[in-house]
Amino acid sequence: MSDIQPQQTTTPRSLSLNARLNRWHLLVLLIAFICAVPVLTVFSYVFQPAGEVWQHLTETVLSDYVVNSLILMIGVSFGTLTMGISCAWLTSVYKFPGRKLFQWLLLLPMALPAYIIAYTYTGMMDFTGPIQSSLRELFGWSYGDYWFPEIRSIWGATSMLSLVLYPYVYLLARAAFLEQSIVALEASRSLGAGPWKSFFQVALPMARPAIITGLSLVLMETLADYGTVQYFGISTFTTGIFRTWFGLNDSAAAAQLSSLLLVFVLILITLERISRKQARYFSTSNREKKHARLTLSKNKAWLATLACLMPVLWGFFLPFLQLTQWAFETYEDMVDREFFVLAWNSLSLAGSAAILALLLALLLAYGQRLQNTRFIYIAVRVASMGYAIPATVIAVGIMLPLAWIDNTLDSWLRSQFDVSSGLLLSGTLFALMFAYMIRFLAVSVGTVEAALGKIKHSMDDAARSLGLSPKQVLLQIHMPLMRRSLLTAILLVFVDVLKELPATLILRPFNFNTLAVRAYELASDERLADASSAALSIVIAGIIPVILLSRSINKQKT
């Protein structure tokens, strides 16, 4: 995504072209508007009076919410950037034992819902868990005799979220590193820059848009997280929103808190925008050349293996083993015929949502590239803000307009023809699909934008001057070039929908369950072992596309 002057796209056939551009323009605005409605609905509560509760909040708990949310955001940024970038760089540039395996192993933690990993680690590391209990038995300690890291703390939450969210940074950074023309790196090396210098001065800046996109996804997800922080007893913005809504029974003040959260996000987005303006890099060469992988000395190679092993071990294998152990104890009661229906529901929902989100993202991102007015830019931003709002709140933002359409149509039909249409949209899979678009459009838009941003505009100009229409440029030039990023976008949304809970819970039709719903219902009833079969299936269902897609992302262009 980048600024492009209108005159650049104006060629001699300007009239018909302008008409075409306007069509894109309208399409983008229409999609952006529809997607922005729920966010705006939440935002509209700002104008409702809720004075007394605000006074109470500012006097008592608001500062806690802000401080804890900030600590969490900083901590999770640090964790995900360190793990994500280093592993992405190692696996895309160097040779070391297990590299091929790690390319996709590193993605696995993404398949674990954050609240499930939180429950699992608590089960393992809590005071009453197996680790501490056996330590106490071994040394005859009792409570207070020894120090042990408290998992249910803000640091615990930071670790949990970092472990399941770093794949966003890893995936986008890796796609960027792989799409980087090797020529730039070779040039820097031949000019005498060492491996560190060419990483920090060439590769990293070139990958920055992708990394920032990954990071902003991570941060939005962190802000929207409820399950983990709630279970760990940390008061953040999100828990505060629910406390205000459910506890104080003040939905207006809760929506206002959500709007305040949006301000956080707006600042993030602006920062990202500024950082991109200052430095924009295009790949000037599209020479298809295989990366010659650099070899490391033996010790360094094993260190690289170790570095890549750590996130996978903590973020995936340990919790996976624990879940498997629980699942063995309980699967007889938990895996019945209905279980497979749940799995099918989850997979088909996630699959169609992922593809639909990609299509919308392509339209939005490309439309924006064609005609990047400030208005379109803002419209697209607002449309993808749903990612940072706690899903239950955004679900209300979705329910209200849909129910309004349904009820208005129904009233009109009743008054004109004396027939009732009932609810056509509310409580259907359409509402659910709409919710997923609102929630996860940011993911696919961000990914597609980052990829488009790396294709320089002279490519468009050349293609257009050779007679291709804007649509043809997208289909024949851009999409093949961005193949990896497009797959990445599909994968990210797929896994996100698979794990999605709050919106599914509140918007789904009658008698319709998913794996995430099953896992949550049991886990929230403090029946973690019983929840393990469903949680494990989410993970396994997530692994298959992760492997398939990462394989094709990895395939060299031919």
Added chain:
Amino acid sequence: MRFYYHLGIVEKSSTSKDYKIVFSAYIRIILCAIFMLSTTAAMANTAASEVNVYSARKEALIKPLLDRFTQETGIKVNLVTGKADALLKRLETEGRNTPADMLITTDAGRLYRAQQADVLQAIQSKTLEQVIPANYREPAGYWYGLSVRARPIFFAKDRAKASDLSSYEQLADQRFKGQICIRSSNNIYNQSLVASMIKANGVEKTEQWAKNLVKNMARPPRGGDRDQIRAAASGQCNIAIANTYYFGAMMAGKKQKDRTAASKMALFWPNQDTRGTHVNISGAGITKHAKHRTNAILLLEFLANKSSQKWYAETNHEYPVRNDVEASALLKSWGNFKSDAVNLSILGQYNSEAVKVMDRAGWK
């Protein structure tokens, strides 16, 4: 191009033209699919003999009963489970076109809130009035309690004595410093408990009590009710507050570790000389715009009948709401107790006041 190839949509050798056709065909397929899915989902809700339920009670804790109802009456039950407040919001936004006939919640506060939001209707049923005691139902018939859960005190047998305990109020005494485990004030059961105390003792006294209770906590509140019992059993604290059915589930559960932990703990019924132990209900109301009102009333009466009440007691270790149904053997082993007789609507009325009190007291 390759991207479609990988999705199995086009052949590897397809030209860009095929691929454009496929591209738009694919959009059409998706749109059709969405449309069909949404219409079939809508049609599924219009069959004749059925009843639609929004339930905050988890599927595993209500579906078996609903299935039994279908077997006995031939009335199909359609179910959506979710969080009470979200379901309530859904009811509100759907307005008069809501498909839901019944709202089931797991606490009285939410039923009160639903009544306030004007989404329930009062129904008169002789059966229900006869079997459900007056303080467990709304006076005008807007909602009815279906099962009772108590929130007593649990203590570690080896470190505390029943003779040291007397009431919730007394837990704020200085001598219990660092001995108490209780979960977060975000939890509705704690909010209801504090609401009942505000009703009994007033805001000021309750706030002072909450402040001192926070000082006595062994650790910042975290985890669920079972976690408090486990923590007390393993020595992190001596006293825990939790709902009875969690304790029951631990004692009767499959996990050896939980059974061991529960065996180290004993139950104490607080406030027996004063107002009684705090209790709450799970219950249900018929929605204002119910399209299957008669069926919904049948279902409500079914949930209150003797065999359903027994099921609550045996499966989820809850107390039956009816006086003429015995509690399970496990529950009876904890002894009889006097429960707080306050009408449970009060808990809903004082809920937001309770949250504010806990905010000011620094109860996380």
